[in-house]
Amino acid sequence: MKELCLRALDVARGKGAAYADARIIRTRRQEIATEDQRVSSVSDGESAGMGVRVIAEGAWGFAAAPRLDNESVENAAVEAIAIARAAALAKAPEGIRWAREEPRTGCFRTPVRIDPFTVPLEEKIALLLAINAEVLKVKGVRKCHSHMQFKREWRLLANSDGSLIESETCTSGANYQATAVDESTAKRRNFSAYARNIGYEHIRETPLLAEATRVGEEAVAQLKGKPCPVGRKDLVLHPSHLCLTMHESIGHATELDRVLGMEESLAGSSFATVDQLDSLRYGSPLMNVICDNTMPHGLASRGWDDDGVEAQRWPVIRDGILVDYQTSREVCHAIGATRSHGSCRADSWASIPIIRQSNLGLAPGTERLSLEELIGDTKDGIYIEGTGSFSIDQRRHNFQFGGDCFWEIKNGRKGAILKDVTYQAITTEFWGSLDAVCDERFWTPYGVTNCGKGDPQQIAQMTHGSAPARFRQISVGGAR
Ligand SMILES: [Zn+2]
Structure with missing residues (x-):
């Protein structure tokens, strides 16, 4: 395999490439889906090939x-x-400014205790069907869908800097959805072993079956939930919810290719422009956002990116101020940086690498604070778990989010379930209203496996973690 990469590099250099990389990727994916008491689909496939990228005559x-x-x-x-x-x-008259990088060699492997591909299909299906049976026992639940996904990806990257890098990552995740129905409507509640770079032990250690009854009951409870109030409320947001809000309003908005207008499909530009670096007040002084591709089990953790840049940890927002971006070797010079942060990844051997979100999260609060204490300190609010619908404008500035389950907070107590809650805000006003973040004991990572970007679209995965956090006086309700 190494010889094939070096052969491709030789040919590219012989024909005048100023830079070249050759990347072999072999990916195996297994997905299992069930609906009620039947298996609705099983797929298990492997794909392998090589992508060759060059800079010649100042163009890609x-x-x-x-x-x-x-x-x-x-x-x-x-x-x-x-x-x-x-x-x-x-090409643009200035051509491509390609940041220098030292040659790297090495091998990265996701730590895996149980290889998910050695676990028999029968065992996985039996667990999913057992979950469905348990959920369907709850009166009022009409349907249960459940799903498992596993991916193993082996990469070998050689480039004309002299780098030779190998990585093998393994991703495991499972989730299920209960649907409750009455005469007029349907409500859903989800539960997940959120995807992580880890082995099958993640599935065994997550209480998927033990939570089934509660999940079913919460779907049913939403049918009788109180309608979402209209007005301003304090929001207490669980990390399982905040992951998507961070992804959309911070993650995509700080991808430097989008900031520079080089990539704009799929709500693709950004309000967080380069002229505001080190001055834009993105949020309150409690807002510290860290990118970390060294995070154990992070979905974007794989040692090096496809530019051959070593995984790094760096802040993009410090004390509420925008201080950096997610960068590649091609664009980092636009903010005066001489090195990339290593955020350039392709989703397969057939795709060209583009800037993708790193593992990006909200740092925990420094003062001791539990979720219970945070709710206890909130007079009139809404507590939200899980992700739901969302929309965000072209510059990632004006958004609306739903969620998976909502509770009223009255005088420091988590009360009745609400239904159809949505909140609307401007990114900087929303993060500006952040006034409390629970401490590191409550910091939890959540994985995103379906982030779409680019044209043709590529699907990437990354992890977003936070502790529960409170946002004051956010506009809720009113959406149809
Ligand atoms: Zn995305």
């Missing part, structure tokens, strides 16, 4: 080889050069 070229033999990878290298030469006809 990329081509992929679907077969791992000499002829295919040589052809891919020749085609990548031809594409770069064609692209050079329309």
Whole structure:
């Protein structure tokens, strides 16, 4: 495999590449889905190939080889050069400024105790069907869907800096959804072993079956839930909910390619422009947002990115001020940086690497504070768990979020279940209203496995963690 990568690099350099990388990826995915007491789908497939990326005549070229033999990878290298030469006809006058990087060698492996691909399909299906049976026992629940997903990805990257990097990651996750129905409506409640880079032990150690009755009951309770009030409320947001709010309002907004207008599909630009670096007040002084691709079990943790840059941990928002971005070797110079933070990843051997969100999270509060104490300190609010619908504008500034389950908070007590809660805010006003974050005992990571970006679209995964946090006087209700 190493020889094939080096062969592709030789051909690319021989044809005039100023920079080249060759990346072999072999991915195995297994997905199992059940509906009530039947298996609705099982898939288990493997894909392997090589992507060759070059800079020639100041422009990018990329081509992929679907077969791992000499002829295919040589052809891919020749085609990548031809594409770069064609692209050079329309390149920006300044060309590509490619940040220097020392050559790296090494091997990264996700720590795995139980390889999920060695666990028999029968065992996985039996667990999912047992969950469904338990959920369906709850009076008022009409349906239960459950799902498991596993991915193993082996990568070998060689580039013309002299780097040779190997990584093998393993991702495991499971989730289920109870649906309760009455005469007029349907309500859903979800539970997950949120995807992590870990083995099957994650599935065994998450109380999937033990929580089934509660999950079913909470779906039913939402049918009789009180309607969402309309007005301003204090929101206490659980990390299982905040993960999506952070992803959409901070994560995507701090991808430097989008900030620079180089990539704008899928609500793709950003209000957090480069001229505001070190001055934009993104949120309250309690807001500290850290990117961390060294995080154990993080979905974006794999040692190096596809630019060959070592995984790093860095703040993007410090004490509420925007201080950095998620960068690649191509764009980091736009903020005066000489090195990339290593956020450039491709979703397969057939895709060109683009800036993807790192593992990004809200740092826990420094004062001792539990979720119970936070709710106890809230007079008139709403507590939200899990993710639901959302929408956000083109510049990631104006948004609306739903959730999975909602409770009224009255005089420091978690009370009745509410239904159909939505909240609306401007990103900086929302984060500006952050006035309490629970401490590190309550900090929990949640995985996102379906982040879409790019054109053609690529699907990436990353982890967003936080502790429960409170946001004062946010506009709720009113959405239809
Ligand atoms: Zn996304």
